[in-house]
Amino acid sequence: MDGWLPGARRVPSPNHGPRPVGVQPWLVVLHSISLPPGEYGGPWIERLFTNTLDWDAHPYFQSIRGLEVSAHFLIRRDGEWVQFVALDRRAWHAGRSSWQGHENCNDFSVGIELEGLEGDPFADAQYAALAALLASLRARLPALCAVAGHEHVAPGRKRDPGAGFDWARLIRLTGWPAAWFASDAPARPNACGQPPVPGA
Secondary structure (H helix, E strand, O other): OOOOOOOOEOOOOOOOEEEEOOOOOOOOEEEEEEEOOOOOOOOHHHHHOOOOOOOOOOHHHHHHHHOOOOOOOOEOOOOOOOOOOOEEEEOOOOOOHHHHHHOHHHHHHHEEEEEEOOOOOOOHHHHHHHHHHHHHHHHHOOOOOEEEHHHHHHHHHHHOOOOOOHHHHHHHOOOOOOHEEEEOOOOOOOOOOOOOOOOO
């Protein structure tokens, strides 16, 4: 499988590793990010994910100094897709996490960052771009069957994408079963059937 999508601008990140042997991604984890918080359109997210951020460029950056993180994709406010990590690799986006009884979501998930601030609305172009990206991912990853927020896989630790994200809108745009989405409540058990994770 070519792990890079042709519709995305490629900005390779060094922050990734191998997925466990035999594991195919079946979960999408949605995040929100803006650097500095609440500011959009700058180069800082891409620089963070490529370990080239100037920590002295803004006072906020000192609070995340040395952080080494990534995601598979970023969706900018105008709907542009940026890809940092190939789909067959494990991006460093979810941290300590679990979903439907499975720990370490990075192992079996695709991480998508939405340029935005948790609690604030996202742009119309981002919903359209996200729905299109999910369709492209589903075409390449047939095991894909669940979409959750970082707040759902790491409750109490993370709050993104937050109350400003319209889950019902995304469900309508994708046409996927509502049971595949975390929305604002935990997904029903086994919404995916039996996820293809060794030991499940």
